[in-house]
Each structure stands twice: as structure tokens, then as C-alpha cells.
Amino acid sequence: MSITIRNIQKSFGQFKALKNINLEIGAGELVALLGPSGCGKTTLLRIIAGLETPDTGVILFHGENTTHMHVRDRHVGFVFQHYALFRHMTVFENIAFGLRVRPKETRPSDAEIRRKVHDLLNLVQLDWLADRYPAQLSGGQRQRIALARALAVEPKVLLLDEPFGALDAKVRKELRRWLRRLHDELHITSVFVTHDQEEALEVADRVVVLNEGQIEQIGTPDEVYDHPATPFVYQFLGDVNLFHGRVHEGQARIGDVQLELPGSPERRDSAVFYARPHEIDILREPDGQAAIAAQIIDIRALGATVRVELERQDDHGIVEVEMSRDQFNSKDLDRGESVYLQPKRLRVFAERNGEENLGSAA
Ligand SMILES: Nc1ncnc2c1ncn2[C@@H]1O[C@H](COP(=O)(O)OP(=O)(O)O)[C@@H](O)[C@H]1O
Numbered sequence: 001m002s003i004t005i006r007n008i009q010k011s012f013g014q015f016k017a018l019k020n021i022n023l024e025i026g027a028g029e030l031v032a033l034l035g036p037s038g039c040g041k042t043t044l045l046r047i048i049a050g051l052e053t054p055d056t057g058v059i060l061f062h063g064e065n066t067t068h069m070h071v072r073d074r075h076v077g078f079v080f081q082h083y084a085l086f087r088h089m090t091v092f093e094n095i096a097f098g099l100r101v102r103p104k105e106t107r108p109s110d111a112e113i114r115r116k117v118h119d120l121l122n123l124v125q126l127d128w129l130a131d132r133y134p135a136q137l138s139g140g141q142r143q144r145i146a147l148a149r150a151l152a153v154e155p156k157v158l159l160l161d162e163p164f165g166a167l168d169a170k171v172r173k174e175l176r177r178w179l180r181r182l183h184d185e186l187h188i189t190s191v192f193v194t195h196d197q198e199e200a201l202e203v204a205d206r207v208v209v210l211n212e213g214q215i216e217q218i219g220t221p222d223e224v225y226d227h228p229a230t231p232f233v234y235q236f237l238g239d240v241n242l243f244h245g246r247v248h249e250g251q252a253r254i255g256d257v258q259l260e261l262p263g264s265p266e267r268r269d270s271a272v273f274y275a276r277p278h279e280i281d282i283l284r285e286p287d288g289q290a291a292i293a294a295q296i297i298d299i300r301a302l303g304a305t306v307r308v309e310l311e312r313q314d315d316h317g318i319v320e321v322e323m324s325r326d327q328f329n330s331k332d333l334d335r336g337e338s339v340y341l342q343p344k345r346l347r348v349f350a351e352r353n354g355e356e357n358l359g360s361a362a
């Protein structure tokens with residue numbers, strides 16, 4: 001079922017939690033709402049569910065206005081960060097709950113409920129836990145059971161609010177892959193809230209980046225990562241180095257350093273250039289005026305990549321460079337060495353929205 005979010009605004013007292021949100025979610029899509037804590041993700045999710053009323057705007061389910069639709073009639077399944085399982089019920093009874101409380105006319109028979117619950121337990125690969133109590137499960141198992149319980153009522157829309165937020169990193173990673181596979185199997189229209197960029201990029205078909213109650217960008221994981229629309233998106237989606245300078249005759253000027261910036265504006269007296277750690281080369285020799293002098297202050301191997309931390313000689317701060325272990329080994333770098341930094345790619349953003357330009361400096 002598709003979801004249309006149109007002109008949604010929501011204030012709490014004077015505080016504007018959501019400022020005119022517009023979003024189309026296609027049937028069967030898995031969309032991530034990504035943004036820092038307090039940006040309005042949960043509020044938007046609760047409005048979609050009908051648990052919160054917007055000040056203005058409408059939510060349409062499959063083109064139908066839900067304004068006067070009761071929560072119960074929206075066919076929405078929920079999974080929250082904090083395990084909302086009933087502690088005094090077994091796993092089986094937790095999943096069966098939503099079916100047992102249906103009005104008599106639509107309530108399945110006991111045999112049907114049993115079959116359904118076991119199907120769901122198989123789906124989340126935890127059939128062997130049917131008779132356990134929530135306290136006897138690991139955090140990851142509880143969240144899978146919570147998902148099975150949400151699916152029991154055959155929701156047309158699945159809303160997940162930081163479902164793996166309380167779990168440790170390794171379990172989170174497993175569960176997000178598992179969720180992706182499950183979604184590929186079931187194709188229920190799903191909205192997944194997270195403040196973790198890696199999680200959003202790995203799980204979702206499309207990512208909606210929110211900041212201070214506004215949408216900064218909507219796009220596929222590749223689009224938002226490779227073509228961030230705003231400095232906020234750029235910085236939120238990964239590590240970044242900032243270089244302050246100006247644009248002159250189509251070149252980026254950072255102190256005395258001059259870098260070609262094809263297609264750039266002719267002139268800007270003050271500009272911020274952005275480069276990710278893997279977009280910067282470390283050179284042993286200066287390349288005319290096209291590299292920034294720096295000293296290596298730390299080197300850290302992280303699995304297959306190596307992170308080099310450098311301090312600019314012009315006292316303009318720390319730069320982080322990332323490269324593969326092979327590249328690192330061939331360069332033979334040591335802590336304390338003086339080297340030169342050359343951005344392979346720099347971005348400049350327009351004052352307002354929109355990526356104005358990206359240029360290759362190498
Ligand atoms: N019921 C409420 N009353 C007052 N302020 C609220 C209420 N719910 C949320 N807020 C505020 O709205 C903002 C967005 O909250 P929320 O949607 O929970 O953000 P997120 O889920 O992105 O962390 C926060 O600043 C929060 O304090």
C-alpha cells in the first residue's frame with residue numbers, strides 16, 4: 001500500500017517539530033527516515049500511524065485520506081526500540097495476542113491461530129523459542145519476536161522506530177541484513193526510523209534525510225551518499241574534512257594552495273570545500289602549489305583500511321585520510337613524517353540548497 005505524506009506540520013507549544021513534510025512512499029517500498037536525535041522522526045512515524053494528529057496536512061494510504069481513520073483500521077504494524085513484549089506471556093502468546101483480541105466475527109479459530117503463530121515463528125527463524133518468556137531471550141531475539149507479533153495482524157504498513165537501537169553493534173548488523181531479506185520476501189510497505197547512517201544506507205530502498213523537522217534530501221542510498229544535496233547530508237552520511245578558502249579564477253584557493261576545480265563558480269570570496277577521507281591522496285613530494293603540507297600524527301589500521309591523521313602545517317587543523325592497506329603499505333608512511341595532501345575530489349555547496357559543483361583537483 002502506498003503512503004502519501006502531504007504538507008504535514010506539527011508543533012509542540014512554540015516548538016516546530018515538523019515543518020511541511022511532503023513524501024511519497026511506494027507500495028512495497030522500504031524507506032528509511034534518517035536524522036539526528038530530535039529531528040522529528042518518531043513524530044512523523046506516529047502521525048503516519050494515527051497515534052498523533054498533525055496541525056496541518058494529510059496522510060493518504062493508497063490514495064485514501066486517513067484523517068478520520070481509526071488507528072485500528074489503518075492496518076499498521078509497529079516495532080519500537082524498547083521491547084514491547086508482554087513479560088508475563090510466552091513468545092507464542094505474545095505473537096497470538098493481536099489475533100486473540102479481535103472481535104469474534106473476524107477472530108481465527110484456535111487451530112488457525114496456532115498454525116499462523118508457528119508460520120510467523122518460522123519466518124523469523126525462532127520456532128524453537130515458542131514456550132519461552134521474554135526475559136529468557138536475547139535482545140536480538142526479542143526484536144525478531146516483536147516483529148513477528150507486528151506481522152501477525154497482517155499489516156499493510158510496517159513502522160519500525162529504531163528497532164535495533166538498543167542492541168550491540170554486531171547483532172544490529174546481523175538483524176539489519178535479516179530485515180532486508182525478510183522485506184524482500186514479504187514486500188510490506190515499510191518505514192524504518194534510524195539515526196544510524198550505515199543502517200539506513202544498508203537496509204533501505206530509499207533514504208529520507210531529516211534535519212530539524214525538514215527533509216534535506218530524498219534518494220537511493222547511492223544518491224544521497226554520492227550526491228549529497230546539502231552540507232548537512234554530506235556531513236551526516238560520513239566522515240568529512242572541511243577546508244576553508246575561496247574560489248578564484250575557477251580554482252579552489254586554500255591558503256597558498258591552488259587546486260583546479262573544473263566547472264566551479266568563477267569567484268567566491270569565502271567558501272568551504274568538502275572532501276571525504278578516501279578522497280585525499282598523500283604525496284611525498286610537493287606538487288607545485290597543488291598540495292597542502294601536513295605532518296602525520298597518527299596511523300590506525302581498521303580492518304582492510306588504514307586511517308592516517310595529519311595536522312596541517314598552516315595550523316588549520318586536522319585532516320583524516322583513509323586508504324586501503326595495500327596502498328598504505330606501498331607508501332611506507334610513518335608517524336611524524338612531513339607529507340603533502342592532495343584532494344582528488346572537492347565539493348563546494350551553494351549558499352542555499354543544492355550541490356552547486358564538484359570538481360576534481362587531481
Ligand atoms: N509530546 C511532545 N511534547 C513536546 N515536545 C515533543 C513531544 N514529542 C516530541 N517532542 C519534541 O519534538 C522534537 C522531535 O521529537 P522526535 O520526533 O521524538 O524526534 P526523533 O525521533 O527524531 O528523535 C524533539 O525536540 C522532541 O523533544
Ligand SMILES: [Mg+2]
Pocket residue numbers: 041042043
Ligand atoms: Mg525517535
